[in-house]
Amino acid sequence: MRLLAGVAMAATLAVAAATTRPFWQAPDAAQAQAWLHDAADRRDAGAEAALARWSTRGNAPARRAYAALLAHRADATSRQALQQVLADGAAAGDAEAATQLAELLSGAGATHDDARIVRLLAQGSAGHVPAASRLLGLRALDAHDLPRAATLLAQAADGGDAPAMFLYANLLRAGQGVPRDEARALALYERAGDADYAPAIQALAIAWRYGELGLQADASQSRLMDHEAAEALAHAAH
Amino acid sequence: MTTPSLATARHRALVATLAAAATLAACGGDKTSNAPAAGTTVALAMMETTDLHQNILGYDYYKLAADNSVGIERTSTLIKQVRAANKNTMLFDAGDIIQGTVLGDYQALVNKVPCTDKLAIFKAMDAIGYDAGTIGNHEFNYGLGYLGQVTGHQFNVKNLAAPSAQPKCTGPAYPQVLANVVSTTDSKPIFDPYVIVTKNFSATTPDGKTVVVPVKVGVIGFTPPLIMAWDKGNLDGNVTTAGLKETAEKYIPEMKAKGADIIVAVSHGGPDGATYSPTMENGNLYLAQVPGIDVLMMGHMHQVFPNANSSVAAFGIAGVDKAKGTVSGVPAVMANFWGKNLGVVNLTLKYGANGWAVDTSATTTATLSTQNADKTYVAADATIAPLVQTEHQGTIAYVKTPIGTADYRLSTYFADVGDTTAIQVVNQAQAAYVKAYVAANLPQYQSLPVLSVSAPFKSGFAGGTDYTDVNSTDLAIYNAADLYLYANTIQAVLVTGADIKAWLETAAGRFNKIDPTSTAAQRLVSSFPGYNFDVMDGDGSVKYEIDVTQAPGSRIKNLTYNGSAMSATAQFIVATNNYRASGGGSFPGLNGSKTIYASPDANRDVLIAYIKKAATLSKVTNGSDRSWRFTRVTTAGPVQFTSAPGNAALAATDGVPGVTQVQADDGTGKNLAIYQIDLSVQ
Numbered sequence A: 001m002r003l004l005a006g007v008a009m010a011a012t013l014a015v016a017a018a019t020t021r022p023f024w025q026a027p028d029a030a031q032a033q034a035w036l037h038d039a040a041d042r043r044d045a046g047a048e049a050a051l052a053r054w055s056t057r058g059n060a061p062a063r064r065a066y067a068a069l070l071a072h073r074a075d076a077t078s079r080q081a082l083q084q085v086l087a088d089g090a091a092a093g094d095a096e097a098a099t100q101l102a103e104l105l106s107g108a109g110a111t112h113d114d115a116r117i118v119r120l121l122a123q124g125s126a127g128h129v130p131a132a133s134r135l136l137g138l139r140a141l142d143a144h145d146l147p148r149a150a151t152l153l154a155q156a157a158d159g160g161d162a163p164a165m166f167l168y169a170n171l172l173r174a175g176q177g178v179p180r181d182e183a184r185a186l187a188l189y190e191r192a193g194d195a196d197y198a199p200a201i202q203a204l205a206i207a208w209r210y211g212e213l214g215l216q217a218d219a220s221q222s223r224l225m226d227h228e229a230a231e232a233l234a235h236a237a238h
Numbered sequence B: 001m002t003t004p005s006l007a008t009a010r011h012r013a014l015v016a017t018l019a020a021a022a023t024l025a026a027c028g029g030d031k032t033s034n035a036p037a038a039g040t041t042v043a044l045a046m047m048e049t050t051d052l053h054q055n056i057l058g059y060d061y062y063k064l065a066a067d068n069s070v071g072i073e074r075t076s077t078l079i080k081q082v083r084a085a086n087k088n089t090m091l092f093d094a095g096d097i098i099q100g101t102v103l104g105d106y107q108a109l110v111n112k113v114p115c116t117d118k119l120a121i122f123k124a125m126d127a128i129g130y131d132a133g134t135i136g137n138h139e140f141n142y143g144l145g146y147l148g149q150v151t152g153h154q155f156n157v158k159n160l161a162a163p164s165a166q167p168k169c170t171g172p173a174y175p176q177v178l179a180n181v182v183s184t185t186d187s188k189p190i191f192d193p194y195v196i197v198t199k200n201f202s203a204t205t206p207d208g209k210t211v212v213v214p215v216k217v218g219v220i221g222f223t224p225p226l227i228m229a230w231d232k233g234n235l236d237g238n239v240t241t242a243g244l245k246e247t248a249e250k251y252i253p254e255m256k257a258k259g260a261d262i263i264v265a266v267s268h269g270g271p272d273g274a275t276y277s278p279t280m281e282n283g284n285l286y287l288a289q290v291p292g293i294d295v296l297m298m299g300h301m302h303q304v305f306p307n308a309n310s311s312v313a314a315f316g317i318a319g320v321d322k323a324k325g326t327v328s329g330v331p332a333v334m335a336n337f338w339g340k341n342l343g344v345v346n347l348t349l350k351y352g353a354n355g356w357a358v359d360t361s362a363t364t365t366a367t368l369s370t371q372n373a374d375k376t377y378v379a380a381d382a383t384i385a386p387l388v389q390t391e392h393q394g395t396i397a398y399v400k401t402p403i404g405t406a407d408y409r410l411s412t413y414f415a416d417v418g419d420t421t422a423i424q425v426v427n428q429a430q431a432a433y434v435k436a437y438v439a440a441n442l443p444q445y446q447s448l449p450v451l452s453v454s455a456p457f458k459s460g461f462a463g464g465t466d467y468t469d470v471n472s473t474d475l476a477i478y479n480a481a482d483l484y485l486y487a488n489t490i491q492a493v494l495v496t497g498a499d500i501k502a503w504l505e506t507a508a509g510r511f512n513k514i515d516p517t518s519t520a521a522q523r524l525v526s527s528f529p530g531y532n533f534d535v536m537d538g539d540g541s542v543k544y545e546i547d548v549t550q551a552p553g554s555r556i557k558n559l560t561y562n563g564s565a566m567s568a569t570a571q572f573i574v575a576t577n578n579y580r581a582s583g584g585g586s587f588p589g590l591n592g593s594k595t596i597y598a599s600p601d602a603n604r605d606v607l608i609a610y611i612k613k614a615a616t617l618s619k620v621t622n623g624s625d626r627s628w629r630f631t632r633v634t635t636a637g638p639v640q641f642t643s644a645p646g647n648a649a650l651a652a653t654d655g656v657p658g659v660t661q662v663q664a665d666d667g668t669g670k671n672l673a674i675y676q677i678d679l680s681v682q
Helices: A009-016 A029-041 A045-056 A060-071 A076-091 A095-106 A114-126 A130-142 A146-158 A162-174 A182-194 A198-210 A219-236 B006-026 B072-085 B102-110 B120-128 B144-151 B244-257 B385-399 B424-441 B477-483 B497-510 B603-614 B648-653
Strands: B041-049 B089-093 B181-183 B194-204 B210-222 B239-241 B262-267 B295-298 B330-335 B341-352 B355-358 B364-369 B402-406 B450-454 B474-476 B489-496 B535-537 B542-546 B556-561 B571-577 B595-602 B628-630 B639-643 B659-663 B673-677
Touching: A045 A060, A045 A076, A060 A076, A060 A095, A076 A095, A095 A114, A095 A130, A114 A130, A130 A146, A130 A162, A146 A162, A162 A182, A162 A198, A182 A198, A182 A219, A198 A219, A219 B595, B041 B072, B041 B295, B041 B330, B072 B089, B072 B120, B072 B341, B072 B364, B089 B262, B102 B120, B102 B385, B120 B385, B194 B244, B210 B244, B244 B262, B262 B355, B295 B341, B330 B364, B385 B477, B402 B603, B424 B450, B424 B489, B424 B535, B424 B571, B424 B595, B424 B603, B474 B477, B477 B603, B489 B497, B489 B603, B497 B535, B497 B542, B497 B556, B497 B571, B535 B542, B595 B603, B648 B659
Parallel strands: B041 B089, B210 B262, B262 B295, B295 B330, B450 B571, B542 B628
Antiparallel strands: B041 B194, B041 B341, B181 B239, B194 B210, B330 B341, B341 B355, B341 B364, B402 B474, B450 B535, B489 B571, B489 B595, B542 B556, B639 B673, B659 B673
16 A cells, blocks of 8 residues: 555545556556556546546656546547646656657647747756657757757667667768768667668668668568568558 | 366376377387386477468569579478488477468459468468467458468457358368467457377487387467557457466466476567566567476567577567577577578477476577578478469469550669659659548648659669669559569658758769769769659659759759749648658658658559559650759760660650760679760750
């Protein structure tokens, strides 16, 4: 029961009856939130209310679980609630929430407050959220600030962001904003390809076909990579 | 349900062993034992194929040419070698069998294999002889009805007739097992979750005698739970998936209770160090932790395991020994894909007080390649090809089936100098597709023009035969593959006129800077790849010049849209492919952020659909728009480029003036000629 510290016990226990898993038996708070999220995702109103309540009270795992729940809904009320939850998270220093809010505010239909978006991405990047560094890197690319773009994309790539690996590899092979390094570019394409990122696999397919990046031209290997890319694209489409 | 005790299970196993041994003795087999003496050992090679994807013969149906790097006909040779070298062997397949080549599509969608016939790949696999196999995620691509038919199953699922009303079709002879896909109708696995195969192995007693002993090998199968997302349309509401770990924890004790001496998990997936989830794609790290699993046969990732030099991140995580070939301490293999490799786990089984157990100290893993050290390939097993000749020839006939006609030759021999005969129709297809999507789904962009870019993917890199050349009145499916080489998907990006100019400037990097005052011969084409030489088209609405006398970045001249200078701030939608839109080729501004539509459809398929709909392509409509040309300039010396020999007249026919062949052989030995272009008449 230690995980319930700081949370209104009565309200929570009331919710427990509505959920299908005994969340109080969860090994830790995050798992408990995940179970509640599952319940809420099945339209268990009690579980969703508990998540919202915990989120409002500053429980970070609950806030993330609630945001993930809201993010799957397209109605205006949910979008507004999501924006508020993420704003609360960002204000509480949650770099992931700041990044998600920046992405939400950048999306189609959103009223763009570019300065705010940049502040949020900076918060996310400082908090080592790879997507935030990538998005700032894209802005640097658009501004033709290639050294800054390379730095940010490298950060994002180091954090495991596959699109950033691909974009940073592109800079490395072209020597844009960073010394040319084809071997490193190849390694990054392969790493992004391992993560099923189709453009990276396509870059490898081309490299095998034309003998680029230190590879010996091999049409058969190119064909195999092309097949891999098709599969990755099919997966990404779902 | 009460799970029998281990002792009971062992007793049953022993009884079975004795019974089997007695049967062998009665049949006059090799010298047998009534009960193995303690310390008796069995050396056993367990082999694995995976991700065959209907690659039976070494053949590329899009090129209509041999490709010796793939095909189970060569894996079969490796299998025979292993069988010749080992007294005791077993063979398993880890799934993704029925889909992945044109042959797969042909049998599933074009000329559907009859209920009474066996799928071509299963003919080959049965001839080779498998002990068991599992079901990969791609097995679900054609739907449960087709999967049931070709595997000889009558699934009890909602979207099919009752099993009793379904015909019993011909499936493979070997048992197929899959434990973690369950029907929503009866909550039972749609395949047998496991099988226990009794094998009679040659064994060595402690005193060196050779005896034959029966060993019960339990085989359980798994597929990635993500099939529910990947094939939602086929599976949603009909089946559910369970996590690998939970499923194994349920069935392994049951298998042991039924007498399995050793257990092989054949799991269409790899390892992943992320926290375990019942829906994770590659759950084998955790699967292998379930007590009782002796061997793990993996797949799905299309990788080779073990491989000490592998850079695959999943093979570098804690719990995976990529050199030794273990996952969570369990010997494991992954045999690449398309029949390129054969996985082999060499086990030693030792009989002791608790029955058979794997002697882990004497276990090794490896993968064998069909490619020899000198880059040649092992010979194909000649017994395989005759089995599938009908299907093979049928597939070839299918890819040759006309999808339309053309009254002109579509080629890229002179794409570097302005010929768009092989590019315009691709751009037309892409633009039409995106226009239709925008009209139906993106009302906010409906007023914007839709343009398109595509590149000459085949532009002579490998020599005179490395060009697109569709020189036939009838256009067939394999021609579409010649016109669009890669498995890209369509994407639409929202850009400005300035972005387009920058895009075309980058593409114009294809050319060297030409000095008009130089009297020496100058090479026109630089090392900039042809696949990045994007040509923009808009059904005649876009025109531009490339001034090769200028430095890169300052070459695009007179860029117009509908006859007027293209505004730098005007917005356009450009149809392209996912690679370019995501940042491939490092085109300025293209980094994934400008995509307004990422289609799941392949550019090649969109092209095929366009040709089918058009029925007839005419040069006037589909192959004569010179959207770009070189800025006219008189040069003191010749400007030269290479292409396949003997085609100068074709350049003139295709509307590119001033092209002459000056040397039939450029001296590279690649069947390329040197041509000269007069830039003053462009």
